Amino acid sequence: MDPRKPGERLLLQGNEAIVYGALAAGCRFYAGYPITPASEIAELLSVKLPQVNGTFIQMEDEIASMGAIIGASLAGVKSMTATSGPGFSLMQENLGYACIAEVPCVVVNVMRGGPSTGLPTNVAQGDVLMARWGTHGDHPIIVLAVSSVSDCFSITVKAFNLSEKYRVPVILLSDEVVAHTRECITLPQTEQVRVVDRIAPKTPPEWYKPYATNNRGVPDMAIFGDGYHHHVTGLVHDEWGFPTQNPKEIEGFHNRLHDKITKGFPEIMMTKTFDMADADICVITYGCVSRAARMAVKNAREHGVKVGLVQLVTLFPFPRKAIDSALRQCKAAIVSELNMGQMSREVNRVNQYDCRVIKHSRYDGQMITPDEITKQILSCA
Amino acid sequence: MVVEAEVIRQNYLRHNKKFPHVWCPGCGNGIVLGSLLRAIHSLGYDKDDVVVASGIGCSSRMTTYIDFNTLHTTHGRALTFATGVKLAKPRLRVITVMGDGDATAIGGNHFIHAARRNINITAIIVNNSTYGMTGGQYSPTTPYGSRSTTSVYGHVEHDFSISELAITAGASFVARGTVYHAAHLDRMIEQAIVKRGFAVVEVISNCHVQHGRRNKLGGAIQMINTFRDQAVPVAKAKKMSAEEMEGKFTIGVLCDVEKPISTEEYARIRHESCQLPGELHDEDDQDY
């Protein structure tokens, strides 16, 4: 039925590669609501999921979609949804639920121009801080960004793996350009893809504490129907999963929720660097802008400028270590992004050196071109 | 009878964990809880095969106290979580417990779409005509003219009928009961759980603390006795004129139809297009 087999060189859109990545990672449930520019993900999954004994459902809105994927995940099936800005806004409520109840799931946000309905068919990166802080209350979350079709496959797999390992929702930020760009990719064989699954409890049900602290900081996860008949709630809860208002338990709960991510920093914080060895200027980017930045760095190198690129794959938890070493090394850091400076503020926040952090924004619905970045680089040289 | 009550108490309540409960003395929620447990007990389901999902509100606290796979979700969203659970693991018996504001105001969209979809889930809606937990504000079922903390001058909007909404939206089974008619409620809930398709039980309940007090409806006993006087069985109501039905409501099975169930239909599609049979939850395909 499907001519596309692993090992074959395929021309895929970013959105399609996310689907293949999700399926390779073991995703077997999708709930979503149509939205430009993310709909291709739903369309392809509606074809693919039943073929692998999975489930696709189009819900009545994004609130419901988020609820459904949490329900499916609690029933033991890896699940995801995909949307764009307006839908992502609606998902924030239940995204918080996934954080507090520690339910693994992946949310793809294919960014378009905002706020509100904004620019449905144009590119933007305006949802970066929302991905981190969109749902209310202190909460840990992992935010990853993709910049190419091959990223769309591999980072999606990574997103599921991190989500399962740390029992945390993972936001995968794509954008209109990456989503609709077609590039060639060779899909790996199933056995070549490293897949991580949540850890099931080994204790008998009567001893099982659904939110007990252990040395990993991530509690073992029982699933509905497996004999544990436990309680899951969006209220702050004790180790048994029941609501608590005990200040000690509340504090301990928040600490564990954050510590489990802190413990995973080395694995979670992913960056790619390019030509950074001798650089005294760096460009910091993520998502589609990284493509323009690579070309700009190459062009500027031809002008004899020692410039390198730090591409953030993980946006949150903020990859402080990688940024810190770039800032220490360079006299100037240009943060190029398709918003009014959301990440440049984050970079500035951690800047303890003499490095000048330059905000380079574009927010007219168009991509930043390599020439624009080259100009910024040359003006710092 | 006493022995059976003790068996149910021992078997289905989370004794050592979360009692005392949050409900006021005389609240109808306890009666609904009792009916739900008796219905599940008489059906003989394994506790591990039952998932109870609830939203936010007084009645939704029920999931904390009963010993099943329990899911206390966000306000209005119980049916969305339940849909995910049911689709992912069709063999589980999925029941939701919601309040009137929960199911028909903030969760109204999910409610009508769950009915339209005809997914195999049971929805128990405890209708006490107010938002009790937040202090007695008016809800979609607060009667016209009533006083609440947000309609101190008298309510200017009209209430709607949850059961009629469910029927119109396409539910397979709709029944109404009250907390006065507890034995009848046991049967309604039992029938709803057994029913294949989306099944709704609207339970008329009392909030004497928030709703009754402000509208001079009396205490718990008086309010519950009023349900006795206002409730008319479906068969009897058919013989009554509109004038005779004034101020009264029907109880019993209001709708019971057979129609294709989306979970079953999807299982067929999955079966026909599946390239890797038995990969994930084939054992579940026996029962939806």
Add this chain to the structure above:
Amino acid sequence: MAESTPQESAYRYEICFSGSGGQGIITAAVVMAEAVGTLDGKYVCQTQSYGPEARGGKSKAEVVISNKPIDYPKALHIDLLLAMTQAACDAYFFGIKADGLLVVDKTLVEQLPTSRAIAIPFTHIARHDIGREMVANMVALGAVGFLCGQVILQNLEKALLARVPKGTEEMNREALQAGIEEAQKFNLAELPRSFINDFEEGEL
């Protein structure tokens, strides 16, 4: 992700397909990308920009071809612009390189902004010679495939046939071949070298 300095110098060739929604502009670009990328084995990026309408409105799809991994996925300086409507021609013409090439549908584009252009009546050919106006995009693809010199024409046909609905293969093959044949009639060397004069070029 550190990469060695490229031994062989990288080249970049950019094709822009433009017209109005419903003309099959994006399909033509995807087939080109499929042929160049999956069959010829070069690096390729295909992007598109679009408005809310599925029919009508300007439609643009770009194909960037290279012998090295492609950094920037969108066209920067177009080597070949295909314009299937006057509006598209007017809108995208200024993105062409000085020595780039403009290819237009003579049936729908009446005013040429440059003499360094090749005008072929794609829609007319599709309507009269093939019998279906719908395949005008494939006639154009044949011409673009030949004129760009970036794709193995057999692979272009293979990619096309893999993508079209069953039962329409023969019609599409004919359309593609008709486009190739029409394009062969032109001698690129006879066209003006550049569509801007030396003075203007100096200013760039």
